[in-house]
Amino acid sequence: MTKVAVFGAGSWGTAFATVLANAGNQVSIWGRRESLCEVINSQHENPDYLPGLRLPDAITATHDPAAAADGAEAVVLAVPSQSLRANLSEWAGVLPSAVPLVSLMKGVEVGTTKRMSEVIAELTGAGPERIAVVSGPNLAREIAEGQPAASVVACADEGTATRLQKLCHSPTFRPYTNNDVIGCELGGATKNVIALAVGMAIGLGFGDNARASVITRGLVETARLGTALGADEHTFSGLAGLGDLVATCSSPLSRNRTFGEKLGQGLTVAEIAGATRQVAEGVKSCSSITDLAHHHDVEMPIAEHVTRVVAGEMTPKDMLFSLISRSAKSERWG
Numbered sequence: 001m002t003k004v005a006v007f008g009a010g011s012w013g014t015a016f017a018t019v020l021a022n023a024g025n026q027v028s029i030w031g032r033r034e035s036l037c038e039v040i041n042s043q044h045e046n047p048d049y050l051p052g053l054r055l056p057d058a059i060t061a062t063h064d065p066a067a068a069a070d071g072a073e074a075v076v077l078a079v080p081s082q083s084l085r086a087n088l089s090e091w092a093g094v095l096p097s098a099v100p101l102v103s104l105m106k107g108v109e110v111g112t113t114k115r116m117s118e119v120i121a122e123l124t125g126a127g128p129e130r131i132a133v134v135s136g137p138n139l140a141r142e143i144a145e146g147q148p149a150a151s152v153v154a155c156a157d158e159g160t161a162t163r164l165q166k167l168c169h170s171p172t173f174r175p176y177t178n179n180d181v182i183g184c185e186l187g188g189a190t191k192n193v194i195a196l197a198v199g200m201a202i203g204l205g206f207g208d209n210a211r212a213s214v215i216t217r218g219l220v221e222t223a224r225l226g227t228a229l230g231a232d233e234h235t236f237s238g239l240a241g242l243g244d245l246v247a248t249c250s251s252p253l254s255r256n257r258t259f260g261e262k263l264g265q266g267l268t269v270a271e272i273a274g275a276t277r278q279v280a281e282g283v284k285s286c287s288s289i290t291d292l293a294h295h296h297d298v299e300m301p302i303a304e305h306v307t308r309v310v311a312g313e314m315t316p317k318d319m320l321f322s323l324i325s326r327s328a329k330s331e332r333w334g
């Protein structure tokens with residue numbers, strides 16, 4: 001049986017471990033808290049992130065990164081984007097030197113504006129043929145419940161993408177390969193920011209027209225940034241683009257949409273963040289995505305406005321009406 005290591009015992013790390021186990025692999029999860037690892041091993045459940053769901057027997061958890069990585073034929077990384085750099089500096093010595101490193105993360109590093117695959121390359125020295133990304137409409141709870149979903153495994157190397165595709169193709173999870181790592185990562189990170197804006201519209205009591213307008217124009221600005229950075233524009237109409245954007249912006253399970261909803265209802269960033277243990281990546285990544293847009297001279301009005309709301313410089317209501325009142329123009333992708 002193939003062993004896969006998953007670093008990160010949060011919602012998506014645990015749900016993806018379930019996919020891997022259901023696809024026939026032995027999975028070792030590294031968890032930050034030893035007590036949670038013990039509960040996963042003894043009760044086959046992750047009560048902090050996926051309460052009430054029984055995990056497959058092929059999943060075990062450990063607090064020891066070397067034990068998690070030992071003998072693994074692929075290493076999956078599922079920690080919050082902003083902690084990846086610090087985590088990898090600790091783990092670099094124990095990660096197997098020749099196996100694929102797979103990012104499940106949907107964020108852009110604050111300060112450096114690096115995508116997660118770039119952080120992985122920098123910290124581990126791995127080449128593009130070993131670095132892959134899994135991204136798509138994959139709300140963790142639904143996946144862990146065994147509800148059907150499709151996703152994308154992106155890697156510059158087709159052979160690596162195909163091997164990983166086989167590793168995670170389960171009876172309920174259908175992965176497609178893609179060689180556009182940049183597009184898949186930017187689709188995943190930017191949809192979190194758009195979901196914050198959609199959540200704000202919902203929190204303010206606006207209806208489906210407002211949501212659909214933000215989703216559609218959000219996709220346009222995502223594709224605009226992506227193509228400026230070298231992504232394939234077709235990626236944005238695929239699962240890692242439109243697919244993930246629609247799932248996240250439609251679902252009450254989305255942490256980013258929920259965070260936006262609470263902002264729209266008048267709560268502050270500190271109040272909302274203080275009341276949840278889970279990560280809403282868009283709250284930090286909005287500023288890095290806006291920085292990326294500035295560096296590449298790309299217009300991203302929704303991301304810009306979300307960044308201002310998160311920084312406390314604008315209210316959600318002012319944001320939506322400021323977006324509406326921008327100078328009128330032609331509908332186009334460019």
Ligand SMILES: NC(=O)C1=CN([C@@H]2O[C@H](COP(=O)(O)OP(=O)(O)OC[C@H]3O[C@@H](n4cnc5c(N)ncnc54)[C@H](O)[C@@H]3O)[C@@H](O)[C@H]2O)C=CC1
Pocket residue numbers: 008009010011012013014032033049078079080081083087104105106107138139140141277278279281
């Ligand atoms: N939950 C979901 O539905 C999906 C999440 N993702 C992405 O997966 C990544 C991980 O998210 P989730 O598992 O959902 O988050 P989560 O908030 O559910 O769990 C995060 C995990 O990282 C750990 N953690 C927190 N700070 C840490 C640190 N400084 N060092 C090491 N570990 C730390 C937490 O203890 C927890 O185990 C994010 O980038 C997210 O955008 C992608 C697809 C679906």
Ligand SMILES: O=C(CO)COP(=O)(O)O
Pocket residue numbers: 106136137138139140192195244247248253254255256257279280281
């Ligand atoms: O990425 C996700 C679904 O594909 C999960 O979105 P949230 O992080 O907003 O919950």
